[in-house]
Amino acid sequence: xxxxxDSVVASAFSRRSFFRxxxxxxxxxxxxxxxxxxxxxAQRPQFADPNxxxxxxxxxxxxxxxxxxxxxxxDIVPRGGxxxxxxxxxxxxxFAKQEGLDPETVKVFAGSxxxxxxxxxxxxxxxxxxxxxxxxYEAPMWAAKASGAQVIxxxxxxxxxxxxxxxxxxxxxxxxxxxxxxxxxxxxxxxCTPRAEIEQxxxxxxxxxxILIDEAYIHLCTEPQSLDFVKDGKNVIVLRTFSKLYxxxxxxxxFAIGRKDLIAKYQYFGQNSMPVTALVxxxxxxxxxxxxPTRRKIIGDTRMDTLAWLKSDxxxxxxxxxxxxxxxxxxxxxxxxxxxxxxDIYIGRIWPVWPTRVRITVGTHDEMLxxxxxxxxxxxxxxxxxxxxxxxLPGRLxxxxxxxxx
Numbered sequence: 001x002x003x004x005x006d007s008v009v010a011s012a013f014s015r016r017s018f019f020r021x022x023x024x025x026x027x028x029x030x031x032x033x034x035x036x037x038x039x040x041x042a043q044r045p046q047f048a049d050p051n052x053x054x055x056x057x058x059x060x061x062x063x064x065x066x067x068x069x070x071x072x073x074x075d076i077v078p079r080g081g082x083x084x085x086x087x088x089x090x091x092x093x094x095f096a097k098q099e100g101l102d103p104e105t106v107k108v109f110a111g112s113x114x115x116x117x118x119x120x121x122x123x124x125x126x127x128x129x130x131x132x133x134x135x136x137y138e139a140p141m142w143a144a145k146a147s148g149a150q151v152i153x154x155x156x157x158x159x160x161x162x163x164x165x166x167x168x169x170x171x172x173x174x175x176x177x178x179x180x181x182x183x184x185x186x187x188x189x190x191x192c193t194p195r196a197e198i199e200q201x202x203x204x205x206x207x208x209x210x211i212l213i214d215e216a217y218i219h220l221c222t223e224p225q226s227l228d229f230v231k232d233g234k235n236v237i238v239l240r241t242f243s244k245l246y247x248x249x250x251x252x253x254x255f256a257i258g259r260k261d262l263i264a265k266y267q268y269f270g271q272n273s274m275p276v277t278a279l280v281x282x283x284x285x286x287x288x289x290x291x292x293p294t295r296r297k298i299i300g301d302t303r304m305d306t307l308a309w310l311k312s313d314x315x316x317x318x319x320x321x322x323x324x325x326x327x328x329x330x331x332x333x334x335x336x337x338x339x340x341x342x343x344d345i346y347i348g349r350i351w352p353v354w355p356t357r358v359r360i361t362v363g364t365h366d367e368m369l370x371x372x373x374x375x376x377x378x379x380x381x382x383x384x385x386x387x388x389x390x391x392x393l394p395g396r397l398x399x400x401x402x403x404x405x406x
Contacts, residue, residue, distance in 0.1 A: 053344035128178030190320025
């Protein structure tokens with residue numbers, strides 16, 4: 001039996017203990033690195049068996065790893081008792097060769113969350129703020145809090161239209177930012193900031209400001225990439241992950257690409273050896289030339305069909321080029337999340353600046369058809385008072401206010 005809205009709300013959150021730990025983290029070494037999975041889990045109204053229901057709330061790729069990546073994992077398992085550092089070097093060299101990079105500018109990580117946090121910790125301080133879009137991916141803000149840095153949130157330009165980074169406002173937000181963070185395409189809106197505007201940002205930033213360009217979703221759009229800034233020696237670090245288009249979120253694989261002196265700053269934070277399964281799956285994915293265009297079309301077609309259906313019914317959505325978009329439900333978004341969860345369909349998250357908009361991840365064709373049916377039913381029902389009582393990150397991490405630029 002599906003849970004009622006009331007039971008969903010009453011269920012609270014069994015993972016509050018995770019956030020109590022986060023709240024009690026007073027030292028940098030004990031601060032957890034918050035990722036998309038943690039942030040999505042925190043707003044999930046009832047943690048259900050991930051094999052049941054439809055989960056379109058964490059920007060995961062339901063297609064999973066490619067067939068070649070899966071086979072590579074199977075083949076390497078018998079050697080899983082070894083560290084096999086040569087696989088890490090091989091993967092780095094493969095990626096560098098494909099992109100025309102110096103291998104020494106590429107560093108391998110278990111996903112892109114670690115280098116995202118490390119970049120903010122290394123280059124921001126109480127005198128060097130973090131500048132970030134609003135709404136945008138929140139994880140860098142928690143790292144900034146750990147470093148004692150001010151967080152300056154800059155509203156997206158044309159929020160009811162293009163919903164892209166406001167580059168001019170971000171440049172004007174601080175005279176001496178440590179890091180300016182760009183997620184392109186943006187999470188949660190799925191919108192792209194044009195290459196010309198990224199160039200303006202790189203050219204206009206103070207000479208010792210690091211531009212952190214998170215390209216977690218870059219393979220899902222046709223906007224030009226930013227690796228050439230690294231080749232040109234700019235103060236730019238680019239993040240890549242295999243969690244999105246490549247479908248390896250649970251396997252954990254990513255890169256940080258930047259000038260050698262910038263990448264060297266990560267040494268302070270240390271790093272463990274990489275899982276051999278992730279290394280071989282990543283290389284197999286890179287070697288499959290048809291994988292990116294094929295999956296871009298599959299996900300893009302489903303996204304476009306869903307957006308067209310929503311717009312035909314009068315709903316406003318962001319013009320996404322990614323695997324997620326923001327949907328204005330015209331009522332408190334938490335109510336709609338609760339109603340959908342009662343039907344075993346998990347959507348979200350909510351960003352405080354847009355309380356009536358919820359983020360929707362693009363699932364499979366069949367999942368999005370189920371989303372349509374449930375969404376129609378939820379929105380036809382009278383608005384209810386019950387909303388999701390979402391947990392906060394309490395304690396010192398939550399007490400530091402962010403600065404919002406108007």
